[in-house]
Structure formats: C-alpha cells, structure tokens
Amino acid sequence: MTHPFDATLDAPRSRLLELSQEHGASLASLSTLIGRNASYLQQFIKKGSPRKLEEGDRKVLAQFFGIAEAELGGAEDSVREKSYKGGSIDPDSSGWVEVQRLAIGASAGPGTLPSEETPFDTFRFSRRWLSEQGLSDAKLSAITVEGDSMEPLLNDGDEILVDRTERAFRDGVHVVRLGDTLMVKRVARAGAGRFALLSQNLAYPPIEVAADELEIIGRVVWKSGRI
Incomplete structure (x- = not known):
C-alpha cells in the first residue's frame, strides 16, 4: 500500500x-x-x-x-x-570549484566568429564530483553551443564544460579554432599531420584539415541543457 x-x-x-x-x-x-x-x-x-x-x-x-x-x-x-552570484562562499572551504562562463559560443553549425572571451558568470561544481570525473586538476571553462550540427549529442543553447588542460590528443568531442572560427566537433586523426572534424548531424559533411591549420582549445567533458 x-x-x-x-x-x-x-x-x-x-x-x-x-x-x-x-x-x-x-x-x-x-x-x-x-x-x-x-x-x-x-x-x-x-x-x-x-x-x-x-x-x-x-x-x-x-x-x-x-x-x-x-x-x-x-x-x-x-x-x-x-x-554563489554574490561570490561570498569560499570555494576552498565549502567544497566548491568555480568555473567561469565565457561570453562566447562554439558553433555546432557552419561556424561563427567568437566574441571576446570575457567571463560573465560562474558555475559551481562540487570538488567531490569533479574528482569522481577525473577533473580535480582540470583547467575548466563553460561556453554555449550554437547551431545544430552536433545534434542529438549537443543541442543549440546547451552549455558545455571544456577542459583546457594541455594533454596528449585523443579522439573525442573538442572545441577547436579554425582560422577565426570557434566550433565544437568530434575530432579524429586523419593520417599523418591531418585531422577530421566530424558532425553528429549527418547533414553536415566531414571537414579535413592540416594539423597546423587547427588549434585544439579543449576537450568537452560535460554538458548542461534544458529538457
């Protein structure tokens, strides 16, 4: 009962x-x-x-x-x-880590020019959770996804957590800069000195670029979005 x-x-x-x-x-x-x-x-x-x-x-x-x-x-x-908006809680004593939300968007579409990388807010994550995710020492920032090329994995308006720590490259979802364009794509090696930028949405064809044309900003490790 x-x-x-x-x-x-x-x-x-x-x-x-x-x-x-x-x-x-x-x-x-x-x-x-x-x-x-x-x-x-x-x-x-x-x-x-x-x-x-x-x-x-x-x-x-x-x-x-x-x-x-x-x-x-x-x-x-x-x-x-x-x-947390008042900034009165000490992250070190409360078990929190503050992650800056940057005023830029990473295109999941054709590509957009990024605006100035200026923090306008913060997310707070528990130290325990970050440790469980293997991110306790990561250099993290949060930005917004723009466009639909990574759907259904990432949707327009989702906020993503980007680990900008310098690490050896491995295939996965990354935020990258190609010329003046910031975008989020699945990045894979495509032979010696080349990378493939892959979309989840099959309407968008793969992009293959030389390694020296591409700057890998960081690996996407978490997302947040409305249901």
Missing part, C-alpha cells in the same frame, strides 16, 4: 521544484551538482525517495539558491547563505 507523503515534507519538495524552475536549473543538473546520480532529485520530488534531503546535500542546494536551509527541510534557525 502506498502511503501519502508526510505534510512536513511536501513543502521542501515543492520549494525545490519551484527554485529549479525559477533558476532554469534542471533537477538532473542539480543532482549532479551535489554529487548524486542524475535522477536523484527527480525521485525525491516525485516519489518521496529519499524522504528528506541529507544535511550536506541540503546545505549545498541552499547555498546555490541563496536561501535558508529551512526552506528545504532544515532547522528553522539555519543561517541564510548568500548565493
């Missing part, structure tokens, strides 16, 4: 759903933010499992949204934390 949720738990669930919608943050991305599997908060809200958020998870979410923990089921005397 299925029992109705305790009334005291309905408010935190409703509040979390409301906050995710207000901030344009999917439940899957918030689950990732606290180091959980992508369906964790969806199950919390829709199925009541877990019945309440763990203290550490609740604290991280409260800091992210800039609210009192009490709104997510914490004690009423919880101190209200300022949101």
